[in-house]
Amino acid sequence: MSEYILCLVLFCIGLYCVLRKRNIIKIVIGLGIIEYAINLFFILVGYRTHGRAPILAKDQAITNMVDPLPQALVLTSIVIGLAVTALIVAIAIRIYDKYGTFDISKIRRLRG
Amino acid sequence: MRNKEPGMTLIVKTITRLTVGLILLYGIYIVLHGHISPGGGFAGGVIIALSFIHLMLAFGREVALKKLSEARASLFESLGAIMFLSIAILGFLGGCFFFNFFLHKGKPFELFSAGIIALCNIAISLKVGAGLFAIFAVLILFKKLGKDE
Numbered sequence: 001m002s003e004y005i006l007c008l009v010l011f012c013i014g015l016y017c018v019l020r021k022r023n024i025i026k027i028v029i030g031l032g033i034i035e036y037a038i039n040l041f042f043i044l045v046g047y048r049t050h051g052r053a054p055i056l057a058k059d060q061a062i063t064n065m066v067d068p069l070p071q072a073l074v075l076t077s078i079v080i081g082l083a084v085t086a087l088i089v090a091i092a093i094r095i096y097d098k099y100g101t102f103d104i105s106k107i108r109r110l111r112g
Numbered sequence: 113m114r115n116k117e118p119g120m121t122l123i124v125k126t127i128t129r130l131t132v133g134l135i136l137l138y139g140i141y142i143v144l145h146g147h148i149s150p151g152g153g154f155a156g157g158v159i160i161a162l163s164f165i166h167l168m169l170a171f172g173r174e175v176a177l178k179k180l181s182e183a184r185a186s187l188f189e190s191l192g193a194i195m196f197l198s199i200a201i202l203g204f205l206g207g208c209f210f211f212n213f214f215l216h217k218g219k220p221f222e223l224f225s226a227g228i229i230a231l232c233n234i235a236i237s238l239k240v241g242a243g244l245f246a247i248f249a250v251l252i253l254f255k256k257l258g259k260d261e
Contacts, residue, residue: 055150056220058221075154086247
């Protein structure tokens with residue numbers, strides 16, 4: 001149970017980083033931390049005690065292995081996270097070109 | 113001593129020249145053994161892209177783009193997507209989507225087995241490798257455009 005609570009703590013650290021920090025780069029890092037907390041949670045859900053990796057090997061009978069389904073899911077999630085991070089970084093670079101700052105409280109042209 | 117040419121210092125350049133080929137070969141190994149060991153198209157493609165990114169970090173943008181230009185990266189990326197789709201559609205020769213038309217199932221733990229899975233891995237690695245390299249190159253291009261304005 002404690003490992004799930006640690007995942008929640010990691011998620012909350014990322015959420016704090018996204019909500020509280022003003023630098024766009026720090027927000028991107030916070031999103032990355034959130035993503036990895038979720039991935040770690042999925043991997044831990046599929047774990048069983050003393051299980052080994054779900055890979056076939058020569059001359060070995062595998063009796064106790066971890067669940068491969070969350071691992072395949074997390075692999076897809078990592079790919080999507082890579083694309084999302086690249087998109088956010090591109091947007092951050094454009095914002096820096098336009099406003100000359102990474103501080104979100106100084107980006108005020110769209111204030112209503 | 114300041115060197116006029118772009119990129120990092122001589123130490124980094126020498127080490128890069130020694131290791132970049134090995135990294136590329138390791139990526140190709142991961143791709144080709146994707147169906148019998150951990151790894152596969154995505155992981156191998158990322159390693160292949162990292163070898164070119166390594167070149168770009170050490171020698172500057174022009175040298176890396178001379179090895180693999182943006183247009184050619186775009187071509188490889190599209191080629192990977194079309195190859196994957198055509199492998200899937202060629203399965204209709206045998207009756208269904210993603211049908212194994214190429215080789216028979218083969219034996220476990222042999223390199224030339226598993227039919228179309230190896231071909232799919234190669235297609236995915238082309239797509240991922242060229243796409244990741246293109247993302248990195250375009251981000252640097254953005255930075256350069258911002259400086260010019």
